[in-house]
Each structure stands twice: as C-alpha cells, then as structure tokens.
Amino acid sequence: MNVLITGGAGFIGSHLARHLAERGHSVTVFDNLSAQVHGAGATFSPALAALARCVKGDVCDAAAMREILQGQDAVVHLAAETGTGQSMYAVEHYARVNVQGTAILLDEIVNRRPASLGKLIVASSRAVYGEGEYRCPGHGRVFPQARLLSDMEAGRFEPRCPVCGEAVSLAPTREDAPFAPSSFYGLTKQVQEQMVLMFGAAQGLDAFALRYQNVYGPGQSLINPYTGILAIFSNLARQGRALNVFEDGLESRDFVYIDDVAAATAACLRPEVKGVAALNVGSGVPTPVREVAEAIVRHFQSASPVTVSGAFRIGDIRHNVADISKLEALTGIVPATPFAEGLAAFLAWAAGEAPKDSGFEKSLDELKRRGLMGHVHS
Secondary structure, eight states: OEEEEETTTSHHHHHHHHHHHTTTOEEEEEEOOOHHHHOTTOOOOHHHHHHSEEEEOOTTOHHHHHHHHTTOSEEEEOOOOOOHHHHTTOHHHHIIIIIIHHHHHHHHHHHHOOTTOOEEEEEEEGGGGTTOOEEETTTEEEOOOOOOHHHHHTTOOSOBOTTTOOBOEEOOBOTTSOOOOSSHHHHHHHHHHHHHHHHHHHHTOEEEEEEEOEEEOTTOOSSOTTSOHHHHHHHHHHTTOOEEEOTTSOOEEEEEEHHHHHHHHHHTTSTTOOSEEEEEESOSOEEEHHHHHHHHHHHTTOOOOEEEOOEEETTOOSOOOBOOHHHHHHHOOOOOOOHHHHHHHHHHHHHTSOOOOOOHHHHHHHHHHTTOEEEOOO
16 A cells, blocks of 8 residues: 555654555655654654655645645554643644644545545544543443542542542543543544544545554654653653652553554554544553653662652643453454563663653743642642
C-alpha cells in the first residue's frame, strides 16, 4: 500500500513508518518538524529518510495536503499537539492544529478524494474519557466527573461515585464509555475522532480512531516538557535532580510500548480489517507513577530523591487502564510487552542520549502563573 503518515517524524509516526516499510509498504511522511518536539532547526533523520519519502509541511496548509494525498491508499493522521497542561492555555493553537488541521484533511478527502484511498486512521487518546470507568459497590459501572479543586487541595485525590459520592474502584475503560475530557487537549481529540469516523462512514472508508494510552519507548522526545513522564524522569535521574511526583504518587497510567502501538496501528491497515470504530490501544495494566519514578532511579543508580510533592495539575486524571478486548477481536492484536521489559529498553536507549533540559520546571512555572497548578493545603 501507499501510506501517508501525517506527523510521521514524531515518536509514534517514525516507529510506524519503519514497521510499514519493513513489510513492503510505500510510506510518505508529512511533518512540520515542530521545535517543541524535535528541537530548533530539526531535519528529517537519515534513518527515517531511508525508509520513507519525507516532506516538510503543515496540515493546516490545504494546498500541501491536496498534493500529498495524491496516490495514497491510506492515511494515518498523527499530526497534533499533545500536551494536556499546555492545551489549557494555548487554546487557539490546539484548536487550529488539532481541529482545523483535521478539517482541512477531511475537506480535501471529501472534495478531491484520490480514487485509491480506502483507509483512514486518526490518533485519538484515552484523554477523551476524562476519569474513565470505575465500579461503585452500590451503583455498579460509573464514570466520575473531573475531580473538585477543593478535594485535591485537601489531599482527597481518588474519584468518587457521581451518584452517591462514595469511594469507587478502578475498572478497565471500554470504548462505549461516555466522552468526558477534562483537558482541552482531550476535547480536541474527541472532536478529531468524531470528525474522522463521521466522514469515514459517509465516504465509505474504513476509519478507525485509535485511543492510545500512555505510549513510551526508545525514540520518544526527551525535550518536550508537556508529554512523557518517562522521558522527564530519566533526564532528571541522570542529572541527580529530584523527581517531582504529583499528588500522592499513587496515581496510575496504562503504559503501552511503542512496538505494540505500531503493530496495532498497522493491523488496522490490513485489507480484512474493515469498519468504522474507535479502539483502545493500551496494555490493560495500570502502573502507579511513584513506582515508575523509583524504578528509573534504581536503573541509573541515581542519587536523585523521589519527592511526592502533593502538587497537581488542573485537568489531570487520577488513573487509567484500558479494556483492549475490542482491539483483539477486530485485529487479533494484543499489546503484550510487560512494562518492566519495555521500561528497560527505553532506559537503555535513553542512557545513550545526552541528558537534556526538557524545560519541565519552566513548564510548571507557566502552569502556576496561569492558575493551572494546585497543591495540597497543609
């Protein structure tokens, strides 16, 4: 197949490009090489250029999108801004890149669709769920609302049943959970996926919105302060600096290894995988953030203290873990890399990279200045 990957020079895109090229597909990468992700003055890596046709451009440029779509059999739309915290103040920018960029892509498909185009995939996010799915002893399956500022300032971080207010237990979130994003980033992802699924169905395309969980692995950006706690923690640990773990350290994430993500995404391009659907792409296992920080410090034999600070970001969720049974049923893919194995691979790669200042502390200062950071009141 001829496959276009927008945002293809990024973390997921570059791994997907390699995965597809190794299986005989012809890949075109379209990317604006954002300085926040790639660094100032970045160019396409020689390794990526050897695998794919690389074109620098912006998804908000309709003429460029029109040209790059010609002859494509499938589009994997990854181009987007991704930081939850940053999205809460860079509102117009996130709307323009994520929503308007997707609208321009779809406008070109609807009005000038290449005859060969049959598949459309968009990178969605678990952020569309907000807190996601829990179980209440009295009310069964429930979906808590965003946590109250007053609760978090009092150190009450766990979500509560939206019906009775009692404690709830985490459950794997299924794709039929209601949309309830707690950040503007999550809202843009909701809109992106609804747009792609709507127009995919209208145009008779196989269309999939892949709700990626916390993707990690070798090659992820070490300089973007708004995404990737593994990258942030590994930089700090190698410099002997404190690792600031938010809340009480027990918040958890569903970390899914990049090779599993590439395989799941590629599986949706197979001719026999048909339909229009949203799919979770995760490991199905929650891992507490404090455990992650401590594992990174041990790996590097670092003197860095792990500081559970009680700080929190407005718009963050408490836990997440995906139900991945729908992905398996449709594609046969089960992301299976254990976190310990994937983390070791990531840290081995990171050890070969120079420690970088990701600007993490500066990003927190920016959130504080804008009233988007809080702290437990003692």
